[in-house]
Amino acid sequence: SEKLLKVAASIPRDSLVSLGTCFGKFTKTQKFRLSVTALDFLAPYAKYKVWVKPGSEQSFLYGNHVLKSGLGRITENTAQYQGVVVYSMADVPLGFGVAAKSTQECRKVDPMAIVVFHQADVGEYVRNEDTLT
Amino acid sequence: MGRKLDPTRKEKRGPGRKARKQRGAEVELARFLPPGKAGPVPPRGARCRRCGLPDGRQVPLHKEKRAVRAAGQIPRGQSGFSDGNSKWLTPAKAKKIQSKGNNVELSSDGEVEEGSWEMEEEEDGSSEEMVDDYGASSSEEEELLPIEKVALKQKPDRGDLSEDDSEEEEEDSNRQNMGQKEKESTDLQLNLDIDEEFKLPTNEQIEREDILFYLLCAGFLAVYDSLMVFLPAEPPDLHVIHQRIKGNMEVLQDFVVKREEGRTRQEYLALLRRDMAAYYSYSDFLLMKLMDIFPLPELINFLEANEVPRPVTVRTNTLKTRRRDLAQALINRGVNLDPLGKWSKTGLVIYDSSVPIGATPEYLAGHYMLQGASSLLPVMALAPQENERILDMCCAPGGKTSYIAQLMKNTGMILANDSNAERLHSVVGNLHRLGVTNAVVSNCDGRQFPKVLGGFDRVLLDAPCSGTGVISKDPAVKTNKDEKDILRCAHLQKELILSAIDSVNAASETGGYIVYCTCSIMVEENEWVVDYALKKRNVRLVATGLDFGKEGFTRFKDRRFHPSLKSTRRFYPHTHNMDGFFVAKFKKFSNAIPQAQKEPAVEAASLSTVPNTVMEPQLKKKKLEGSKADREQKQPQPALKKRHSLQVQRRPLKA
Numbered sequence: 001s002e003k004l005l006k007v008a009a010s011i012p013r014d015s016l017v018s019l020g021t022c023f024g025k026f027t028k029t030q031k032f033r034l035s036v037t038a039l040d041f042l043a044p045y046a047k048y049k050v051w052v053k054p055g056s057e058q059s060f061l062y063g064n065h066v067l068k069s070g071l072g073r074i075t076e077n078t079a080q081y082q083g084v085v086v087y088s089m090a091d092v093p094l095g096f097g098v099a100a101k102s103t104q105e106c107r108k109v110d111p112m113a114i115v116v117f118h119q120a121d122v123g124e125y126v127r128n129e130d131t132l133t
Numbered sequence: 134m135g136r137k138l139d140p141t142r143k144e145k146r147g148p149g150r151k152a153r154k155q156r157g158a159e160v161e162l163a164r165f166l167p168p169g170k171a172g173p174v175p176p177r178g179a180r181c182r183r184c185g186l187p188d189g190r191q192v193p194l195h196k197e198k199r200a201v202r203a204a205g206q207i208p209r210g211q212s213g214f215s216d217g218n219s220k221w222l223t224p225a226k227a228k229k230i231q232s233k234g235n236n237v238e239l240s241s242d243g244e245v246e247e248g249s250w251e252m253e254e255e256e257d258g259s260s261e262e263m264v265d266d267y268g269a270s271s272s273e274e275e276e277l278l279p280i281e282k283v284a285l286k287q288k289p290d291r292g293d294l295s296e297d298d299s300e301e302e303e304e305d306s307n308r309q310n311m312g313q314k315e316k317e318s319t320d321l322q323l324n325l326d327i328d329e330e331f332k333l334p335t336n337e338q339i340e341r342e343d344i345l346f347y348l349l350c351a352g353f354l355a356v357y358d359s360l361m362v363f364l365p366a367e368p369p370d371l372h373v374i375h376q377r378i379k380g381n382m383e384v385l386q387d388f389v390v391k392r393e394e395g396r397t398r399q400e401y402l403a404l405l406r407r408d409m410a411a412y413y414s415y416s417d418f419l420l421m422k423l424m425d426i427f428p429l430p431e432l433i434n435f436l437e438a439n440e441v442p443r444p445v446t447v448r449t450n451t452l453k454t455r456r457r458d459l460a461q462a463l464i465n466r467g468v469n470l471d472p473l474g475k476w477s478k479t480g481l482v483i484y485d486s487s488v489p490i491g492a493t494p495e496y497l498a499g500h501y502m503l504q505g506a507s508s509l510l511p512v513m514a515l516a517p518q519e520n521e522r523i524l525d526m527c528c529a530p531g532g533k534t535s536y537i538a539q540l541m542k543n544t545g546m547i548l549a550n551d552s553n554a555e556r557l558h559s560v561v562g563n564l565h566r567l568g569v570t571n572a573v574v575s576n577c578d579g580r581q582f583p584k585v586l587g588g589f590d591r592v593l594l595d596a597p598c599s600g601t602g603v604i605s606k607d608p609a610v611k612t613n614k615d616e617k618d619i620l621r622c623a624h625l626q627k628e629l630i631l632s633a634i635d636s637v638n639a640a641s642e643t644g645g646y647i648v649y650c651t652c653s654i655m656v657e658e659n660e661w662v663v664d665y666a667l668k669k670r671n672v673r674l675v676a677t678g679l680d681f682g683k684e685g686f687t688r689f690k691d692r693r694f695h696p697s698l699k700s701t702r703r704f705y706p707h708t709h710n711m712d713g714f715f716v717a718k719f720k721k722f723s724n725a726i727p728q729a730q731k732e733p734a735v736e737a738a739s740l741s742t743v744p745n746t747v748m749e750p751q752l753k754k755k756k757l758e759g760s761k762a763d764r765e766q767k768q769p770q771p772a773l774k775k776r777h778s779l780q781v782q783r784r785p786l787k788a
Contacts, residue, residue, distance in 0.1 A: 018574040037565040122497035
């Protein structure tokens with residue numbers, strides 16, 4: 001919030017490490033890469049969600065893609081390559097992903113096919129602690 | 134379970150596991166039922182009470198037989214026995230049972246003896262082939278398992294053994310002292326006697342046990358052999374040392390009575406220190422410090438507690454979940470946990486878990502934080518309110534900061550500072566993971582603080598310390614700390630606490646509090662620093678709000694501290710089962726900084742101050758709500774310096 005900003009202004013630039021919550025970073029080519037730290041803010045607004053079965057929760061948290069065998073539920077009319085938020089069966093948000101297949105295709109495809117590409121997951125808090133933000 | 138029932142075949146039954154259990158049940162039942170009453174028939178394969186006896190009689194329950202034997206009479210309502218049995222009923226057994234007082238009381242713990250199985254069955258004769266006595270026998274001795282017999286035998290043996298050990302030492306020590314061998318011989322009876330006769334080994338014995346000396350004189354083994362009775366120049370035997378520690382403690386507890394003539398208390402203490410240093414692997418310096426802080430029995434408890442790790446505790450992140458829900462979720466994952474205690478609403482203690490606690494999806498989603506129980510205390514003492522400005526001066530790895538944030542419900546502002554840049558990564562990670570949005574993380578040296586930013590409502594200072602309270606986490610502290618380290622820590626802590634106090638705005642409406650805490654139990658780092666702050670600044674100690682924990686010292690050795698130090702709290706691993714900790718809460722009542730005074734007045738009255746350094750208080754004059762507005766007011770304030778200086782002389786600065 002703004003109050004925070006004002007306060008942080010008085011800290012020497014070299015000493016300021018973080019302020020509020022980091023949503024993501026801007027890259028050199030002016031793209032914005034969203035990071036997992038934005039999950040809490042975006043998750044409630046997600047229109048397309050994917051639920052993952054308990055068995056493949058861990059696998060997703062390690063950074064792997066979600067296979068059809070691990071897919072629990074998926075919202076209807078998810079288009080292909082649609083950005084999704086990945087949840088566990090207990091409705092705990094696990095991360096972000098991209099739907100590899102639309103919902104219709106997901107039904108038909110074989111169990112070993114990838115249905116959600118992994119983009120960011122909360123496991124990164126532990127894996128990439130240093131490079132997080 | 135898998136036994137084939139063959140009523141005609143009498144099996145010699147040993148004391149099986151089930152048999153013993155069953156027997157116990159019988160005994161329990163027998164206690165409640167009066168003798169002679171048939172209890173419920175336990176469904177037991179080979180016993181076949183349903184079939185009854187060939188001549189149509191009921192098979193008597195063995196407890197009834199007990200009664201018969203004990204009482205030597207026909208059981209009431211039982212047609213089984215007749216007086217004719219008295220021939221083969223041995224009076225000795227009956228006596229045995231009677232001696233137990235109650236005829237239904239067998240060996241009360243339901244022991245099963247081995248040999249009596251066969252005996253019983255044979256004695257009962259053919260008419261009672263079906264009877265399963267469970268080896269119920271009258272004689273108490275026979276009822277013991279062979280292993281129990283051995284155990285009984287061993288008890289006096291063991292006693293002798295330990296006495297032998299200490300005997301040896303005493304012998305050695307007495308060689309040079311006096312020929313008191315005759316005294317020893319009478320000491321073999323009780324351990325108590327041994328302790329009473331605890332003798333200090335002479336210097337030679339001490340030398341011999343010194344491990345360096347041992348290495349040195351490895352070559353002289355043969356020579357020593359001829360001189361001494363016991364093993365010469367042995368490596369320090371831990372068992373022996375342990376016994377000696379115990380003996381020494383006994384003597385010291387009751388020194389007047391148990392002391393050895395001609396030996397001073399100092400010698401006993403010196404030996405105790407050496408032994409404890411050897412046994413628990415502490416440096417002598419640290420042990421001396423600990424002996425000053427703790428009385429002797431507590432010291433042993435403390436040292437023992439440091440060998441064992443404290444239980445793993447977590448703190449629920451109330452920003453994202455409730456303790457109940459979290460507990461449920463973790464239990465579903467296979468974690469064995471309990472709420473931490475009455476004093477905490479968010480803590481959980483983990484007993485064991487089938488999944489790594491630091492890697493569950495709940496952890497990654499930020500529902501809880503792995504944190505020591507003692508780390509919850511300073512934040513509870515700080516009691517941050519919503520919409521306050523809080524400074525956490527040494528925040529890594531961020532556990533306390535996030536707890537502050539959750540208590541404030543993400544309102545207000547927290548400045549999380551740490552001077553160590555690498556550890557700040559974990560702070561940032563944790564804050565993001567737990568969903569803390571009101572934090573600013575900075576990497577300044579804590580001592581710069583009021584200069585960088587001041588005017589906080591509350592400050593938490595978890596000062597870097599020697600770590601003597603967390604020895605169970607880091608055993609290296611036992612040996613690598615010495616006088617210089619402690620003093621260096623203390624010096625840094627004193628500087629930090631002054632900066633912390635200066636960063637607080639005394640005029641804040643809801644705040645003006647500083648909490649100082651360390652994970653150390655050394656008086657130099659705790660009470661001394663607090664006392665120093667009381668002398669140097671306009672603060673006073675207030676109650677921490679923690680109703681458990683030991684009070685801080687008001688005097689220690691030759692130092693005398695302010696009496697208000699009673700409101701500080703000390704926590705120990707052996708009394709509270711959490712890491713050693715110290716918490717003190719200050720309230721700042723004036724923004725003025727007293728000039729260095731030589732007076733001993735601890736609550737440095739602002740009356741006696743000459744405010745040369747009144748500049749800083751100006752910067753801190755910030756009200757809670759209108760913090761931004763006040764900043765603009767900062768400019769005119771230096772002009773008021775002169776006026777303020779006069780005011781301060783007379784009375785504390787008013788908001």
